[in-house]
Amino acid sequence: MAPPNPDLTLYLVTDSSLLPPGTTLPEHVRASINGGVTIVQLREKKLSTAAFISLGKQVHAITKELGVPLLINDRVDVSLAVGCEGVHVGWDDMDCQTARKILGPDAIIGLSVSNKEQLAKALEAGPTYLGVGPVYATPTKPDHNTPLGLDGLQQLLQHIPANLPCCAIGGINAQNAGTVMNASRSKTSPASSLNGLAIVSAIMASPEPAKTCKSLKSLIVPSILYKNPQKVNLTSYLLQMLRNFRENGPPLIHHITNNVSKTLHANVTLAIGASPIMSENESEFQDLARLGNSVSLVLNMGTFLGEEATKDLFINAIKAHNCGNYIVFDPVGAGATESRRNFARTIKEAGATLGNSMIIKGNEGEILTLAGENVSMRGVDGAGANSGRERERELAAIVSKLAKDCRGSTIVMTGPTDIISDGVKTFLLRNGDPIQTMVTGIGCVLSSVIAAILWSSKSFSDKLLATVAAVSFFNLSAELAANTEPRPAGPASWAIRFVDMLSKEPTEDLVRQFRIEEIKV
Numbered sequence: 001m002a003p004p005n006p007d008l009t010l011y012l013v014t015d016s017s018l019l020p021p022g023t024t025l026p027e028h029v030r031a032s033i034n035g036g037v038t039i040v041q042l043r044e045k046k047l048s049t050a051a052f053i054s055l056g057k058q059v060h061a062i063t064k065e066l067g068v069p070l071l072i073n074d075r076v077d078v079s080l081a082v083g084c085e086g087v088h089v090g091w092d093d094m095d096c097q098t099a100r101k102i103l104g105p106d107a108i109i110g111l112s113v114s115n116k117e118q119l120a121k122a123l124e125a126g127p128t129y130l131g132v133g134p135v136y137a138t139p140t141k142p143d144h145n146t147p148l149g150l151d152g153l154q155q156l157l158q159h160i161p162a163n164l165p166c167c168a169i170g171g172i173n174a175q176n177a178g179t180v181m182n183a184s185r186s187k188t189s190p191a192s193s194l195n196g197l198a199i200v201s202a203i204m205a206s207p208e209p210a211k212t213c214k215s216l217k218s219l220i221v222p223s224i225l226y227k228n229p230q231k232v233n234l235t236s237y238l239l240q241m242l243r244n245f246r247e248n249g250p251p252l253i254h255h256i257t258n259n260v261s262k263t264l265h266a267n268v269t270l271a272i273g274a275s276p277i278m279s280e281n282e283s284e285f286q287d288l289a290r291l292g293n294s295v296s297l298v299l300n301m302g303t304f305l306g307e308e309a310t311k312d313l314f315i316n317a318i319k320a321h322n323c324g325n326y327i328v329f330d331p332v333g334a335g336a337t338e339s340r341r342n343f344a345r346t347i348k349e350a351g352a353t354l355g356n357s358m359i360i361k362g363n364e365g366e367i368l369t370l371a372g373e374n375v376s377m378r379g380v381d382g383a384g385a386n387s388g389r390e391r392e393r394e395l396a397a398i399v400s401k402l403a404k405d406c407r408g409s410t411i412v413m414t415g416p417t418d419i420i421s422d423g424v425k426t427f428l429l430r431n432g433d434p435i436q437t438m439v440t441g442i443g444c445v446l447s448s449v450i451a452a453i454l455w456s457s458k459s460f461s462d463k464l465l466a467t468v469a470a471v472s473f474f475n476l477s478a479e480l481a482a483n484t485e486p487r488p489a490g491p492a493s494w495a496i497r498f499v500d501m502l503s504k505e506p507t508e509d510l511v512r513q514f515r516i517e518e519i520k521v
């Protein structure tokens, strides 16, 4: 018989003492499952055995009706009496093997892990899944072990086999759920990432559990889809990203960009339904960075005034926006002069200290320069055409390595084939039209589109696919503007039609025309 394989995506662990006044546990559990909870653990520390069993039976009637497993915290006897799907045990409780003997092969048996020593023993004990934590300190479990933090969580995950499901627990809420899920995959191989999050107070104390669970789930699911791309209906997922970025209101895009393309940046930003603001006034950066729920920064060094003159402007903007905002950096002309090369590398390094909120977008020459490759560039145009499968592979490997070196930045190398990587996954994108190179500023304004659409992924949990969606949408719009009859008379009329095209609500039919390939490097 196959071992049980519970869905740990959003795991509700109960504590009735946290319920809002006037609410009952069974109804709270029902609403939470309606909001997206996939598994429930009854953890009621203060009940007598009889009351625990009675409550267990009431809650089990609901979880059974809604098709979600119910586990009992600590008590194998209560689990047997309730007739539910299993138990969660810790190191002071009955050991896993004995619990398995009593409950049988189909029971779900969860085991807690707080450190390397416990993990080594847990791997011998044969649980169905691991509860790893606490990630953060929490009053919900006053006797908890030392919090792991994100680094400790990542370290433990590296030693958990890919076929042993695991969830994180401890101090997790809507503010940090995406970060925890994302941290679980950014430094490790996708195989050893989390299957979900176990949460007590953020759900139990919520006056609107269904709504809270829905929003928690939307922070967790993108990471799981990322881990199991075969489960993704990519078309509907990308379409959702192209539509959802305005969920918190139109994103505000703070631009520090070159003098040639400012107007185009503003028009394109408006066309896609975001709000542009151009400001090089350092005294207002802190305020701008906090002006709403979704603010991004576009940094473009096209007409920079030299390393000394521009460094403070860019670095202060990065510091101000290092409050959870996305930063899209365009190292325009990075390979053209010594001064640009040094400056672009300084900004890249600053981005690598930000966690994963920077996206670096440049043409082949610019990205190769940042990757430390020898490139000769004239002016700010690309170094050459990246055609041919071999060349694509070579470039994809460089882009992926640069993303790894930048510790979390996503890299976009534009060209006839665009290459996008976060250092774990790499995509080739083949939409676009040669006419894009005939209007100045068109390459630059892609940054504005990325900066806006990234807000579909809210908590950075799917920055890579949001970037893929943005670049594909941009290039396909360019392609359609060039090829729809009657064709534009030339680059100027194409550019106008392109902006019109960007202003249209994306459709499923449009997304089906994206030419995206994942490449292993």
Ligand SMILES: Cc1ncc(COP(=O)(O)OP(=O)(O)O)c(N)n1
Binding pocket: 011, 013, 041, 043, 073, 074, 088, 089, 090, 091, 093, 110, 111, 112, 113, 130, 131, 132, 133, 141, 167, 169, 198
């Ligand atoms: C999913 C999950 N993970 C960890 C725990 C902690 O269990 P334990 O170590 O037994 O501590 P108590 O819950 O008994 O305080 C859990 N309950 N669930």
Ligand SMILES: Cc1ncsc1CCOP(=O)(O)O
Binding pocket: 013, 133, 134, 137, 138, 139, 140, 141, 144, 169, 170, 171, 172, 198, 199, 200, 201, 202
């Ligand atoms: C049961 C448990 N085990 C480790 S932390 C914890 C409590 C988590 O509660 P909360 O989600 O309220 O921080």
